[in-house]
Amino acid sequence: MTATALMPPFDATTQATLLVDEITAALVNARIYEPTHPRVQNSLAAVRTTVRRLAEETGADPVCIATADGMVVFQQRPLLGASIGAARLIDQLQQWGAGGIAFGAAFETSELAEFFAAMAARPQPGTDFTHLNATLTTRNCRHVSLLAPFVQGGGEAGDDAAMPMPGTVKVGLRFYQAVIDLLQNVTVSVCRGGRIDFAPVQTQAEQLLKQLDDKDEPLLGLARQDQYDAFTFGHSVRVAVLSMNFARALTDDRDLLIRIGTAALLHDVGKSLIPFEILHSTQILSEEERRQMNRHAELGAECLLCHDDSDPLAIAAAFGHHRAPDGSGYPRTVHDHETDVVTDIVKICDVFEALTAARPYKQPMSPIRAYRVMLAMGDKLNRRLLRRFIEVNGVYPIGQLVELDDGGVAMVRAQGASPLQPKVVLLDSEHDQDLVEAEPQILDLADVACAGARAILRELTPDQARECLDRAGER
Ligand SMILES: [Fe+2]
Numbered sequence: 182m183t184a185t186a187l188m189p190p191f192d193a194t195t196q197a198t199l200l201v202d203e204i205t206a207a208l209v210n211a212r213i214y215e216p217t218h219p220r221v222q223n224s225l226a227a228v229r230t231t232v233r234r235l236a237e238e239t240g241a242d243p244v245c246i247a248t249a250d251g252m253v254v255f256q257q258r259p260l261l262g263a264s265i266g267a268a269r270l271i272d273q274l275q276q277w278g279a280g281g282i283a284f285g286a287a288f289e290t291s292e293l294a295e296f297f298a299a300m301a302a303r304p305q306p307g308t309d310f311t312h313l314n315a316t317l318t319t320r321n322c323r324h325v326s327l328l329a330p331f332v333q334g335g336g337e338a339g340d341d342a343a344m345p346m347p348g349t350v351k352v353g354l355r356f357y358q359a360v361i362d363l364l365q366n367v368t369v370s371v372c373r374g375g376r377i378d379f380a381p382v383q384t385q386a387e388q389l390l391k392q393l394d395d396k397d398e399p400l401l402g403l404a405r406q407d408q409y410d411a412f413t414f415g416h417s418v419r420v421a422v423l424s425m426n427f428a429r430a431l432t433d434d435r436d437l438l439i440r441i442g443t444a445a446l447l448h449d450v451g452k453s454l455i456p457f458e459i460l461h462s463t464q465i466l467s468e469e470e471r472r473q474m475n476r477h478a479e480l481g482a483e484c485l486l487c488h489d490d491s492d493p494l495a496i497a498a499a500f501g502h503h504r505a506p507d508g509s510g511y512p513r514t515v516h517d518h519e520t521d522v523v524t525d526i527v528k529i530c531d532v533f534e535a536l537t538a539a540r541p542y543k544q545p546m547s548p549i550r551a552y553r554v555m556l557a558m559g560d561k562l563n564r565r566l567l568r569r570f571i572e573v574n575g576v577y578p579i580g581q582l583v584e585l586d587d588g589g590v591a592m593v594r595a596q597g598a599s600p601l602q603p604k605v606v607l608l609d610s611e612h613d614q615d616l617v618e619a620e621p622q623i624l625d626l627a628d629v630a631c632a633g634a635r636a637i638l639r640e641l642t643p644d645q646a647r648e649c650l651d652r653a654g655e656r
C-alpha cells in the first residue's frame with residue numbers, strides 16, 4: 182500500500198503568496214547562514230518547487246514576482262498578505278533599482294543559489310540590477326534575474342503592472358511592514374545569539390496603539406487578511422493589534438497598554454530558536470517535533486530573562502501563553518503557577534488569531550466559529566476574559582466582510598450599539614470609490630434598522646470574501 186501526499190487545490194494567488202514568503206525566507210537564510218547550510222538548501226528547494234508549480238499551472242514563463250508602490254504584485258494583482266511580510270524583499274529590490282524577480286521555468290537549483298547569494302549582498306555604489314544580472318550571467322545563472330523597475334503608464338516589471346490600491350490600505354500596509362521588518366531584525370539577532378533592542382519594539386507598540394486610536398486606520402482590517410507569512414511575524418503583529426485593542430477596553434493606562442503590545446509582539450520570540458523545518462512544516466508534527474516546537478515558550482522566556490532590561494510582563498507572556506488556568510498546556514512547572522491577566526489576554530488573542538488566520542495547511546475560520554471553539558475550550562482559557570473579548574472584538578470584527586439583507590456587500594469598520602449592527606463601509610460597485618477616498622462614508626446599521634431597513638448580516642465564505650476583495654481591488 183502506498184501513501185500519497187494530498188495537494189491542496191491550486192490557487193495562483195495563494196501559491197504566489199507562498200512563493201513571496203519563500204523568497205523572503207531564502208533571503209533571510211542567505212543573510213544568516215553559509216550557502217551549504219541545510220536551511221539555505223531547504224529554502225532554495227521550497228522556492229524551486231513553488232516556481233515550478235506556478236509555471237506549470239499558469240503557463241507563465243518566466244514566473245515574475247514584481248513590486249510597485251511598496252506592494253508585491255503577481256500577474257497584475259497586488260498581493261496584500263504577501264506584501265505585509267515582504268518589506269525587506271521590497272527594500273532589497275529597491276536597493277538594486279529593480280522592479281522584481283524573473284524565474285525562467287528552466288532554471289536549475291544552482292542558479293537559485295547564485296541568485297540569492299548575490300541578492301543578499303549590498304550593491305556597490307554606482308551599480309544596479311543590470312550589473313547584478315551581468316554578474317549572474319558570468320556565474321552561469323541565466324534563468325533567474327532581476328527585472329527593470331515598473332514605470333507607471335509605460336514599461337512594466339515583467340508582465341506585471343500593479344492595480345491601484347486604496348490610500349488608507351497603503352498607509353496601514355506600510356506601517357504593518359515596518360513592524361514586521363522590526364520583528365525580522367529581532368529574529369535574526371536572536372538566531373545569531375545577539376541581543377534584543379527593546380526600545381524600537383516599544384516604539385512600534387506605541388505606534389500601533391496610536392493607529393488603533395485613529396478609527397479610520399485599517400489596522401484591524403489588515404489584521405484579518407487571510408494570507409500567511411513564512412516567519413509568523415504577521416501572526417505576532419496581529420496578536421499585538423488584537424491584544425491592545427482588547428486591553429483598551431479594560432484599562433486606559435497607556436503605559437500599560439504599550440507594555441501589553443510589546444509583550445504580544447514578543448510572545449513567540451522563542452520560535453526564532455526552533456528548527457526552521459519544524460516551524461514551517463505543513464505536515465502534522467511527530468511527537469518529537471511537537472515536543473521541540475512546544476519548547477518555544479520556555480526558550481522565549483529564557484531569552485528575555487537574559488536581558489536586564491526586559492519587561493516581566495513580556496517574560497510572563499512568552500512563558501505562559503500556552504499554559505491554561507486549569508494547569509494543562511506547556512511548559513509544565515513543578516509547582517502551581519498562576520498566569521497573570523496580561524498573559525491571559527495574549528493567550529486569548531493568540532488562539533483567536535491562529536483560528537481565524539489562513540495557514541499553508543488550513544482555511545481561515547470565521548470569527549463566530551472561532552468564538553464557539555474557544556468557548557468550548559472551557560477552562561483552557563480565562564472564561565471571564567474570553568466573554569469580554571468577544572464583546573469587544575464583536576460578532577463581526579473590524580475588517581470582516583458581510584452581506585446585507587439588500588444584497589450589498591460591506592466591510593465592518595467599527596462596532597455599533599448592538600453586536601449584530603456594526604458600522605460598515607459599503608463595497609458595492611457604486612460605492613467602490615469609498616475605498617479610495619480619504620474619508621469613506623461609514624454606515625451605522627443601527628440607524629438603518631431604525632429607518633425600517635432590516636439589516637441582516639451573514640458571514641461570507643472564504644471564496645466569497647476573496648471574490649469581494651478582488652472586486653474592491655484589495656488583494
Ligand atoms: Fe506560541
Ligand SMILES: [Fe+2]
Pocket residue numbers: 416420448449531
Ligand atoms: Fe503565538
